[in-house]
Every structure is written in structure tokens, then in C-alpha cells.
Amino acid sequence: MKHQDNQPAKNGERERIANDELAHALAGRPLINFDRHTTAGRIAYAGPIGRIAAARPALSLGYYSSWDPAAAHRTISAETGTSLRDGEERKKNWWPRITDRAVSDIRSLEHPPVVAGWWALPELHDLASPHGIVAGIPATVRHNLEEKTSLERVLRSAGVSRRHIIRARVYRGQLPSLTDMRSAVGTRRIVVQSGHSGGGRGTVFVENESGMKQASRLPGPWRVSAFVEGWNSNTTVLSIPDNRGGVRVYVDRPSHMAVDIAALGISIAKSAGHQWATEFPSRGVHNLIEAVTRIGKWAWRTHGLFGLWGVDTIWTTAGPVINEINARKQATTEISGVNQQLAGYPPLAVAHLTTMLGSPVSWLPHPDEFNTLTLKAAHGNAPAPYYLKVRTRQEVTTPHDFPGSGIYRIDGERLVWERAGAHPAEANTDRGLVLIANAPAPGTVCQEGAELATIEGISEGPALPFAGPRELSRRGKAILHAFENIFVPAAKC
Structure with a gap:
């Protein structure tokens, strides 16, 4: 079944191998998906290219109702039957509404489940208990790598070039004056972030005393950084242990991310969506791949990080600077998988699941080959x-x-x-x-x-x-x- 790194699989062979390896890793255990989108993962099993049948969940738990052909074999949705979509339910408020039904369904399963989510939430462990498996990055690993006040330390420890690090300071206790913070980071407009937050929550752009009042309401400690103008971007990354003590780091094509578009109902610091066809400079992408690979290898050595994760960057005229590490699946994970399918590979999410279950992944080439394809894709001019x-x-x-x-x-x-x-x-x-x-x-x-x-x-x-x-x-x-x-x-x- 296994093919060598320098012998690319023929059309369809990678999909067959990926499906067989995931099915083998599941070993008859039903796959349970925990995500507000009950169709999460559909890119792998519901499309016209690279279908991986083993990736279709036996049961999907979430807020939004699903649709054919995206649906899991069975779905429990908080939205179904309510005729209401609430502005706040997209957070975790939906879970208590379906907990009893979910637990009842899982207890009726013939085999203990594999429960997958963005990371290893306590809810996932509860559902998997006592004999199931949680497929997600441990919460402690995520916390250590995503803590915003630690970003510059992480990047320096990983050996990332200073050209990719934003000028920033960390404050504890209380924030100093706007004048002092401007002086510390070198820009008139500054970015204040609460230590551990995501999705744009806990981020305030400050350019006057009104912004300072808003920033002072954020819980500390705080990371205060220079405001950087440019395209926001996200890059999906996969780390797989090489069974020789190291890790292989696969870097997908970076996106162009739009933010703060009122017409879409998207507020400041929040993502309005992503597009991947827009061209990036080759040198910048090369440097990004090198930086991300360094982070991946350091995170494996230091925290045992493997599986799917991601890096947020801002692309300036001088190249990319890194403004966040996400040690988990991300909002972009679903659609970024199409990049891999268009390049002739199953989505990296399939390899994530397989390796999370302790099984080998043989259908991916050597990272150098995969990352070279990423570099070529940065030129654009392709779907x-x-x-x-x-x-x-x-x-x-x-x-x-x-x-x-x-x-x-x-x-x-x-x-x-x-x-x-x-x-x-x-x-x-x-x-x-x-x-x-x-x-x-x-x-x-x-x-x-x-x-x-x-x-x-x-x-x-x-x-x-x-x-x-x-x-x-x-x-x-x-x-x-x-x-x-x-x-x-x-x-x-």
C-alpha cells in the first residue's frame, strides 16, 4: 500500500490509500464530529474530487442543520425544528441544547467512538469516556502556543527571522499611557490584545483616548503591538511525526483574508472570508514556508505539537509578518482543503485524523516536495x-x-x-x-x-x-x- 516519497501516486491512488489508512485507523470505531457546522469535513467526502468515504462522520453534533449531500450519516442539530437562528448560538450555547440527545445516541453505539473537534475540548472527553478516543490537539498544548503574550518569545525560540516578527511589548497589572505604548512599539496606531482570545475577540485597535477606554476593559495580561498595514492571511499547516524523533511540516498555500467589512455584518478585527487565487510574491512565500517549518519543528520538540494547526500573517510590502499561531483546526481548514485536492492530494484534514489516531500516513510526499508545490501555487493564474x-x-x-x-x-x-x-x-x-x-x-x-x-x-x-x-x-x-x-x-x- 505504501508508496515512496519520490514516486507520486497516480490519479485516484492517493485517495484510495488515504481512505484505507483512515478506515484502518478508525478500526470500526464510529467517527463523531463536534462542530457548530454539522457539515464540517464535507470537503473530504462530499465533492467531485478526491472523495474519502471513511471521512464521513457516523454522527455529527452541532448548531446548524446540514443538507444533502454534505450530511453525516446522522446529525443532531440544535437548530433543527426551532425555526430560529440566534446571533449568539454560534458560540457554544448550542451544546447544552443537544447534550442529552447526543449522549443517548453515543451510548447506543456498538463500538466506542472517535470524537473529533477543533481541539480536545472537555466536552469531547466527556463524550468519548470511558473507552473512546478524542482526535484533537490537547488543550494545554493549544494554550501554551496560542497565548498572545508569548508570541514573540515563541518565534524567537523557534529561530524565526526578525523580519517576520512584529514589534510588540507585554504589559501586566495595568496598561501604561497611550503615549508610552506608541513609543514602545513605534507606531501611532497600536493593537492591544488580551492574552488568550480568538476570532478577533479580545483585540482593540487604539488611535485615541476613546480606544484606550475600550482597551482598558480587556482582561490582562496584554500584548501591545505595532499596527501593520497589509493583507491579513492564514496558512494551514500539518505536522506529522516521522517516527525518527522528528516531525514533517506541510505548509499549504497562504490565503488573502479580508476583515472588517460592514456590508457582510463583519466587525473590526474579524474575518470576512478568504481567497487563495490572488498572487503572493514567491520570495515572501519561500520565507513564510521556512519560518513556519521552524515553528513546527520547535513546537514538536517543546510541546509535542502534531496534527493540523495554522499561522496568521500580515503581508506588507516587505513580506509577511506573523501575528498569531493557532494550535488547532481553524475556520479556514475546511475550504483550504480544496487547495490540496486541486493539487492532486486528499485534504490535510484526512491526514490529521489518521495521525491523531496513531496510524501512519503514507500518501503524502516528502514535505520539500509538497511545500515546493505551495511555492509554485503562489503565482496564481490557476483555479x-x-x-x-x-x-x-x-x-x-x-x-x-x-x-x-x-x-x-x-x-x-x-x-x-x-x-x-x-x-x-x-x-x-x-x-x-x-x-x-x-x-x-x-x-x-x-x-x-x-x-x-x-x-x-x-x-x-x-x-x-x-x-x-x-x-x-x-x-x-x-x-x-x-x-x-x-x-x-x-x-x-
Whole structure:
């Protein structure tokens, strides 16, 4: 079954090997997915390319209802049957609503489960107890690597070049004056972050005393860094032990991430979505791969980190600087998997699951080969995935005749149902198609701030949704307008 690193598998062979190795690692144990998106992982099993049947969960637990063909074999969703999508439920509030049903279902299983999530949450351990397995990075490892006040120390310890490190200071007890912090980091606008937070929460951009009041409400300790202008970016990374005491580090293509787009209902410091087809400078990508590899090897030696993780960067005119390490699966993990499929590999998430279960992964090449493909992909001019997140800025209702998630054709100011689908590669936006994913069911009331859907697809560049770090493109605006036309404002109901 195993193939050598210098002998690439033929079309379809990698998928067969990956499926067999994951099935062997599961060893008959049912795969349980814990994620607010009950269709998390669908890129691996529900698309037109590189399907890995063993990756389809036996049971998916989450907030949002699923849809065919993205669904797990069985789904328990907090949203199902409520006709309500709450702006706050996307956090962990959904879990208590389905706990009893989830526990009952898992107890009825013939074999102890494998429970997978973003990281090894206590809820996952409770569900796996007493004989199941949790497939996720340990919470202590995540905490140690994601602590924002430790970022500069981690980067220096890993041997990352100073050109990739943002000027920053750590404060404990209380924040000094705005003047003193500006002087310490060298910019008029500064970024204040609470030590352990994510998703843009706990981050305040400060340029006046009003911003200082907001920053002072954040719990300490604080990381205060220079404000850096440029494209935000995320890179998916996979670390696999090499069974010789070291680790192999696979670095995916970096994204262009847009933030702070009010039209999408996305506030400051929060991601509005990602696109991968936009070109990055080759030298910058080469330097990023080198830096990330250093971090991966250091994190393995120091904290035993393996599996999926990621790095957030800001791309300046001088190249990338690192502003966050995420020791877990990320919001980008799902769609970034399309990059690997378009390159002829199963998603790295499949290797993550397999290696988390203690089994070998033989279908990936040597990291040098994989990372060279990443470097070549940075030139653009080839189909790559994108997605944008849409939250409603007012209470709306989904029409009763709404077909739901699937493939739609852009027809002027409307989106017209085309067919069932669950994978961005089925929606070439250069040809006028998009995928609406994780949308509310017909008749659902969506409260202000609720996630309406992600809009996904692939493009070589002409139809990408973002024109700049904080700006929708003309096509992006057209897609958003057509999408919002589906919903009925509460005032008109």
C-alpha cells in the first residue's frame, strides 16, 4: 500500500490509500464530529474530487442543520425544528441544547467512538469516556502556543527571522499611557490584545483616548503591538511525526483574508472570508514556508505539537509578518482543503485524523516536495477556492420556498437554484456559479448578528469576492446583493 516519497501516486491512488489508512485507523470505531457546522469535513467526502468515504462522520453534533449531500450519516442539530437562528448560538450555547440527545445516541453505539473537534475540548472527553478516543490537539498544548503574550518569545525560540516578527511589548497589572505604548512599539496606531482570545475577540485597535477606554476593559495580561498595514492571511499547516524523533511540516498555500467589512455584518478585527487565487510574491512565500517549518519543528520538540494547526500573517510590502499561531483546526481548514485536492492530494484534514489516531500516513510526499508545490501555487493564474461569511445586520426570515444550501447561478440581481452540491469545486464563479453553504432552513427567523451562510466557489481570479484587505470586489458586491435578496426583512413579514 505504501508508496515512496519520490514516486507520486497516480490519479485516484492517493485517495484510495488515504481512505484505507483512515478506515484502518478508525478500526470500526464510529467517527463523531463536534462542530457548530454539522457539515464540517464535507470537503473530504462530499465533492467531485478526491472523495474519502471513511471521512464521513457516523454522527455529527452541532448548531446548524446540514443538507444533502454534505450530511453525516446522522446529525443532531440544535437548530433543527426551532425555526430560529440566534446571533449568539454560534458560540457554544448550542451544546447544552443537544447534550442529552447526543449522549443517548453515543451510548447506543456498538463500538466506542472517535470524537473529533477543533481541539480536545472537555466536552469531547466527556463524550468519548470511558473507552473512546478524542482526535484533537490537547488543550494545554493549544494554550501554551496560542497565548498572545508569548508570541514573540515563541518565534524567537523557534529561530524565526526578525523580519517576520512584529514589534510588540507585554504589559501586566495595568496598561501604561497611550503615549508610552506608541513609543514602545513605534507606531501611532497600536493593537492591544488580551492574552488568550480568538476570532478577533479580545483585540482593540487604539488611535485615541476613546480606544484606550475600550482597551482598558480587556482582561490582562496584554500584548501591545505595532499596527501593520497589509493583507491579513492564514496558512494551514500539518505536522506529522516521522517516527525518527522528528516531525514533517506541510505548509499549504497562504490565503488573502479580508476583515472588517460592514456590508457582510463583519466587525473590526474579524474575518470576512478568504481567497487563495490572488498572487503572493514567491520570495515572501519561500520565507513564510521556512519560518513556519521552524515553528513546527520547535513546537514538536517543546510541546509535542502534531496534527493540523495554522499561522496568521500580515503581508506588507516587505513580506509577511506573523501575528498569531493557532494550535488547532481553524475556520479556514475546511475550504483550504480544496487547495490540496486541486493539487492532486486528499485534504490535510484526512491526514490529521489518521495521525491523531496513531496510524501512519503514507500518501503524502516528502514535505520539500509538497511545500515546493505551495511555492509554485503562489503565482496564481490557476483555479483556487474562496469563501465569504455573511451575517445579517437586521432580523430577516428565510422564505418558505427557499431551496436551501446548494449550487446557484448568478442571474443579475438574483441567485437561481442550479442543483444540489456541497463542494466549492462544483461552483466555478468565473462561470457564474456559487455554493451557498450552511444556510438556514425555509421559514427560519434569523436574528441580528446571526450567520446566514458562507458563500463559496473557485476562481482563477476574475470573480474573486475581495478587491482589498477591507473591500469587496464588484463581483463580491453583486454576489452579496443577490444573496441578500433571498431573505425577507422582519419589517416586511
